[in-house]
Amino acid sequence: MHHGRTIAKGSPSATQINQQPPRLLIVHIALPSWADICSNLCEALQNFFSLACSLMGPSRMSLFSLYMVQNQHECILPFVQVRGNFVRLQACISELHMLQREGCFRPQSISLQLAVEDGLQQFKQYSRHMNTSAALPYTSLEITILTSQPGKEVVKQLEEGLKDKDLLRVRRLQVVEIIKGILEDMNSASPIDESGNDEISILGTDIDLQAIDNDVISMEIFFKAWLHNSGTDQEHIHLLLPSQCFSTLSKTKDNPMCLKCDLQERLLSPSLLPGTADGSLRMDDPKGDFSTLYQMASQSSASHYKLQVIKALKSSGLCESLTYGLPFILRPTSCWQLDWDELETNQQHFHALCHSLLKREWLLLAKGEPTSLGHSQRILASTFYVIVPSRSLTLLVKAVATRELMLPSHFPLLPDDPPEDSLKIVESILDSLELEPTYNPLQVWSHLYSHLSSTFAKPRGQLYSSWESRGPRKAGQLPTNRVRATVVPLPVTPAPGRAPKMPAASKSSSEDFFLLSEPEEEYPSQP
Secondary structure, three states: OOOOOOOOOOOHHHHOHHHOOOEEEEEEOOOOHHHHHHHHHHHHHHHHHHHHOOOOOOOOOOEEEEEEEOOOEEEEEEEEEOOOOHHHHHHHHHHHHOOOOOOOOOOOOHHHHHHHHHHHHHHHHHHHHHHHHOOOOOOOEEEEEEEOOOHHHHHHHHHHHHOOOOOOOEEEEEEEEEEOOOOOOOOOOOOOOOOOOOOOEEEOOOEEEEEEEOOHHHHHHHHHHHHOOOOOOOOOEEEEEOOOOOHHHOOOOOOOEEEEEEEEEOOOOHHHOOOOOOHHHOOOOOOOOOOHHHHHHOOOOOOOEEEEEEEEEEHHHOOHHHEEEEEEEEEEOOOOOOOHHHHHHHHHHHHHHHHHHHHHOEEEEEEEOOOOOOOOOOOOOOEEEEEEEOOOOOEEEEEEOOHHHOOOOOOOOOOOOOOHHHHHHHHHHHHOOOOOOOOOHHHOOOOHHHHHHHHOOOOOOOOOOOHHHOOOOOOOOOOOOOOOOOOOOOOOOOOOOOOOOOOOOOOOOHHHHHOOOOOOOOOOOOO
């Protein structure tokens, strides 16, 4: 690595879902590509933030900032808390949609570099303020650059421009190339899946490169990855396998095998969103509807949450009515504190376990270890889970009922032959249905985004509900409702023959910026 540009590892608190890293999004899209990308990007951002701002429970996102780079870098949104700020985020997305889409300009290669430096400067100032007034300091920043330019060229440009810069506060720097096309296979893995995607690599050891399609679904899935618990400071789960049951996977027969795993949500809980089918389950507890498994595993502590495998089950021997709650995904850990040999061995054993369970057509029954309450004499109840193998390098985990939870249920067996008349009627109805080989959730939508957006109060003044009703902003025309930042933006290199125009220093105090509730005037115009 170059001296001074080492990207920081996550802080110990990163494993807690309520302390996700702040994010800076830089949109680096030149004309005429912007005209093809703009609407998809804005719709994807609108959909994503309607979710992110509505979710109850621990905050999935802390801070967010948005920059635009065309012929110069421009701060569309300084760092703000995501939760409770949907109106401001929506206004900034509308502003992004109005940016110039046609015409020509002389792009300056240094603009992208300046946007990174300026965003990092804003983050440092915000962090200094928060460290003196809050208990949870923001120590590192994740920067994502969306570009229409060839990704490798942008990476080389950034590596050259930032090689002597101090990036110790940057947890991750990612370049995402938006390519023309559509999702050819909507059942394929997520565009952010790190397995088997040639477009995802690490160049220069510091900058991640990725490609996504220019469509709303691909962009939406990419942004939703920000809702995952992405901490890698420690593994989340220890899966303990008794060696006498899996002697082929362990050299020792006395000690249980410990597979170190990370836990990942499969879907968002509807009960964490207002107005959904399960909205009646909302709780005042900030950790409300979270599964015990996920709540325990996401805590940063010296002792890891353990799942003790107690027996195996035939795949056909479990009734789905006995499982409850949200499903979760187990995968081999990517904890950076483990050495490479241990990570590789752990993944190989995990792979062997998935393969063996599929071959035997087995499930595993596991007992979750209760969380200690210190010196409390209370008896703690245990939760049991069923672990299901899949064709991917993952295991599905679902809570399973115990004796105490069961209600009486006596159902007669299905008779062999139904009445002939009823059989003909029903068969005719079924024949008329369209048959799909698999269920694809990406083709089924419930208008949830529109519902969530409508639940937020309208801002003071006019907020356009339809971007198409607003014409593109004329060249050189600046909006009047932009929030301003606390530090002067980095200057853009002036065009030949023009004297640089120095921006006026911002007169706002840090309190004006951090506690700002209404838009104020923006930066002075750059040359």
